[in-house]
Amino acid sequence: MDRPHPLSRRHLPQARESAAGPGGRIAVVGIDLGDNESAIVRLLDGEGAPVWSSRFASPQDNERDSAVGVAFGPDYLMVGGAVSTEAEDGHVTFEWWLRRFALG
Numbered sequence: 001m002d003r004p005h006p007l008s009r010r011h012l013p014q015a016r017e018s019a020a021g022p023g024g025r026i027a028v029v030g031i032d033l034g035d036n037e038s039a040i041v042r043l044l045d046g047e048g049a050p051v052w053s054s055r056f057a058s059p060q061d062n063e064r065d066s067a068v069g070v071a072f073g074p075d076y077l078m079v080g081g082a083v084s085t086e087a088e089d090g091h092v093t094f095e096w097w098l099r100r101f102a103l104g
Contacts, residue, residue: 021072029067039067
C-alpha cells in the first residue's frame with residue numbers, strides 16, 4: 001500500500017494480519033501504538049484506497065487491545081483479537097474477543 005491512511009498522521013498503526021475478499025477488497029487489522037495500543041481494522045478497495053476504518057480505544061491506561069486475525073464471510077468481515085490488562089502487582093490477564101462487521 002503506497003498511500004497512508006488519513007488517520008496515520010496522528011497515530012502509529014502496525015498491521016498484524018490481512019485478508020483478500022470479494023470484489024478485490026482488502027482487510028487489514030493490527031494495533032495503533034500511538035493510542036494506548038488500541039485495535040484497528042481497515043477495509044480497503046482493490047486499489048488500496050480506504051473504504052472505512054475502525055479503532056477500538058482502550059478505556060483504561062493499563063489495557064492494551066490488539067486485533068490479530070481477520071476473515072471475510074459471505075456478507076461480513078470477522079475480526080478477532082485480545083485485550084490484555086496489567087494489574088498493579090504486574091500480573092497480566094488476557095480476554096479474547098470477536099467482532100463482526102456487516103459489509104454492503
